[in-house]
Amino acid sequence: MRHRTNFLIRYALPWAIFGVAFVLLGAFQIWPTVRGSTFGPVLPYHTTNSYLISLLKIRDGSERLQRALAALPADRPVAVLLPKDDERWIFVGYLIGYFAWPREVQIAPLTKLNAAHELHALDRDSLGGIFFAGFPPPPGFSPALSIGAGLTMVPKMVNAEPAP
Amino acid sequence: MIFLGVLGALLTLLAAGFGLTLLLLRGRAQINLLEAAALAWLFGSGAISLFLWGGGLVAKGAPLQLGITALAVFFAAYGAIEARRRQVKFYFPKPRHPIEWILAGAIALEGAIIFFSAGSHGLGWDGLLNWEVKARYAFLNDGVIPAAYYHSASRAYTHPGYPLLIPLTELWFYRWMGEINQFFIKLIFPLYYAAGAILLATAGTRLTNRRWPGLAASALLFFVPALTSAPGDAAGGYADFPLGVLYLCSFAYLLLFSKSGAAFDLRVFAIATALLPWAKREGAILWFVAVLCGAAILWRRREKLPAYLWLLPGLFVILAWKLFLHFMHPAEGVEFLPLSLATVSGNLPRLGPIFRMALGEMLETTRWSLFWPGLTIAFLYLAVGMRDRRFFILAFAVGTPLVVYSAAYLLSAWPDYSLHLGASFSRLLLHVMPVGWLAIALAVSGSAAASPPPDNPDQSQNR
Numbered sequence: 338m339r340h341r342t343n344f345l346i347r348y349a350l351p352w353a354i355f356g357v358a359f360v361l362l363g364a365f366q367i368w369p370t371v372r373g374s375t376f377g378p379v380l381p382y383h384t385t386n387s388y389l390i391s392l393l394k395i396r397d398g399s400e401r402l403q404r405a406l407a408a409l410p411a412d413r414p415v416a417v418l419l420p421k422d423d424e425r426w427i428f429v430g431y432l433i434g435y436f437a438w439p440r441e442v443q444i445a446p447l448t449k450l451n452a453a454h455e456l457h458a459l460d461r462d463s464l465g466g467i468f469f470a471g472f473p474p475p476p477g478f479s480p481a482l483s484i485g486a487g488l489t490m491v492p493k494m495v496n497a498e499p500a501p
Numbered sequence: 502m503i504f505l506g507v508l509g510a511l512l513t514l515l516a517a518g519f520g521l522t523l524l525l526l527r528g529r530a531q532i533n534l535l536e537a538a539a540l541a542w543l544f545g546s547g548a549i550s551l552f553l554w555g556g557g558l559v560a561k562g563a564p565l566q567l568g569i570t571a572l573a574v575f576f577a578a579y580g581a582i583e584a585r586r587r588q589v590k591f592y593f594p595k596p597r598h599p600i601e602w603i604l605a606g607a608i609a610l611e612g613a614i615i616f617f618s619a620g621s622h623g624l625g626w627d628g629l630l631n632w633e634v635k636a637r638y639a640f641l642n643d644g645v646i647p648a649a650y651y652h653s654a655s656r657a658y659t660h661p662g663y664p665l666l667i668p669l670t671e672l673w674f675y676r677w678m679g680e681i682n683q684f685f686i687k688l689i690f691p692l693y694y695a696a697g698a699i700l701l702a703t704a705g706t707r708l709t710n711r712r713w714p715g716l717a718a719s720a721l722l723f724f725v726p727a728l729t730s731a732p733g734d735a736a737g738g739y740a741d742f743p744l745g746v747l748y749l750c751s752f753a754y755l756l757l758f759s760k761s762g763a764a765f766d767l768r769v770f771a772i773a774t775a776l777l778p779w780a781k782r783e784g785a786i787l788w789f790v791a792v793l794c795g796a797a798i799l800w801r802r803r804e805k806l807p808a809y810l811w812l813l814p815g816l817f818v819i820l821a822w823k824l825f826l827h828f829m830h831p832a833e834g835v836e837f838l839p840l841s842l843a844t845v846s847g848n849l850p851r852l853g854p855i856f857r858m859a860l861g862e863m864l865e866t867t868r869w870s871l872f873w874p875g876l877t878i879a880f881l882y883l884a885v886g887m888r889d890r891r892f893f894i895l896a897f898a899v900g901t902p903l904v905v906y907s908a909a910y911l912l913s914a915w916p917d918y919s920l921h922l923g924a925s926f927s928r929l930l931l932h933v934m935p936v937g938w939l940a941i942a943l944a945v946s947g948s949a950a951a952s953p954p955p956d957n958p959d960q961s962q963n964r
């Protein structure tokens with residue numbers, strides 16, 4: 338009897354209190370996430386599309402990026418120009434890199450100070466296309482294809498190829 | 502069609518893992534089917550990813566996939582024949598009391614919620630851009646990660662030098678599905694959760710000789726918010742929780758070996774430990790900790806030299822991967838400065854803030870509920886109240902990585918090391934959290950060692 342009481346006081350009661358407090362605290366954090374979840378959609382680009390909905394305000398962002406990239410030469414790098422230290426556009430740049438394989442992706446963060454220099458320094462002949470993320474392409478960069486809110490692609494024009 | 506692909510990938514992976522598990526558990530008269538299934542998932546994903554990596558050096562495409570499928574079938578057949586020859590009995594541990602039914606039901610329900618959560622949310626940032634991206638590029642290159650990827654400077658942000666357990670397991674599913682599918686690939690992460698929950702329950706049972714402490718720890722695991730509802734959670738596609746499950750497996754079987762002295766427990770410990778550096782870079786630190794503890798237990802048990810050889814498989818994995826990277830010259834961003842006395846002494850003033858931030862993270866109830874205070878109390882019970890020598894092993898297993906991980910921020914190359922810590926430390930804690938639950942299970946059991954074993958877990962522990 339004494340052994341049983343001792344066990345209850347030393348082990349069962351403290352651990353029961355801990356267990357209840359632990360479950361309650363955890364459940365308060367977890368429940369809103371579980372309650373707010375909806376299953377699916379069952380799509381091949383489940384993840385990237387859900388990111389691009391919030392980043393570019395489009396529902397089929399992955400497919401659009403795939404289509405845009407498919408129109409570019411596979412053996413030439415693409416450039417992504419984006420505002421420096423802007424997490425949103427850096428992530429968009431990474432997603433372009435995700436879809437652009439096997440092309441090299443040159444990500445160039447721009448500031449107000451270096452923008453003109455970086456644009457001038459672009460070797461446009463060697464690039465398959467240029468993405469402008471977070472700002473529109475400056476005059477002289479055309480044709481400009483809009484992919485989503487704030488993202489524009491300027492493909493290398495076939496007639497801009499240097500003559501053989 | 503895609504369901505058939507998922508099924509094919511799952512069955513071949515489990516076949517390889519089941520065969521390996523049966524071979525590792527050779528000598529055990531009775532095998533718990535749930536425990537074997539959990540080990541089959543861990544070892545199956547380890548074996549298939551290693552085969553894909555090794556095989557990918559000499560083959561690609563259909564021959565690679567067919568060869569690995571044949572190996573998986575061979576392992577399954579060999580394991581089954583061995584088990585039949587030794588007349589191994591398989592059993593399903595049915596709950597026997599209302600408490601056990603409630604806890605088992607809770608674990609099943611929690612597993613279902615993790616599956617649901619995996620189907621609801623996408624892969625996390627790192628899950629997509631550090632891990633899945635490698636599977637994608639390998640799939641587009643006929644089943645092998647392209648050599649150009651490793652030294653592509655423009656993909657340094659995807660960390661080409663990270664080990665490949667997760668990406669190549671994902672690749673195996675993509676190969677069988679015949680397409681890249683970010684939805685179905687999330688299936689693999691709840692399976693790591695299920696394996697962790699089962700191993701916690703079964704190891705807790707065998708270590709305490711009672712079922713309820715292991716079942717309770719397993720049921721409570723779900724209520725750690727960092728695991729279920731935070732970025733980098735168990736369903737987010739990160740490598741941290743799978744690494745934590747492997748670390749749990751490693752220490753669970755090491756403690757079982759220290760109790761039973763059975764070779765099959767040592768073998769499972771050895772292979773789980775060997776897979777640690779294959780899951781994530783930090784796995785090499787965990788491997789070192791596990792090997793130190795393994796060596797200490799072998800020494801205390803006065804084991805002969807051949808037993809120490811089981812500490813080596815992980816070293817082969819580390820060296821093989823290092824050698825591979827040496828030839829591939831992977832492009833890497835600089836996260837940490839090289840270790841030098843000057844850097845460490847120059848950054849020593851960071852020590853206080855790092856300690857405060859690390860402690861603050863562990864006391865953050867929105868991510869950890871009361872897990873870390875609970876674990877501290879459990880260690881006090883084990884050390885002072887129960888004078889349980891397993892305390893030293895478990896405290897070393899949890900404490901050493903925490904100290905090393907925290908100290909690493911002395912070398913952080915980020916302009917603001919506190920941002921670096923804030924961005925990564927909570928995920929590093931997931932590596933040791935499952936082992937912490939094992940310590941809690943032992944502490945909660947109280948004087949459980951006096952009770953008889955509940956489901957006759959192998960009294961015939963012949964070597």
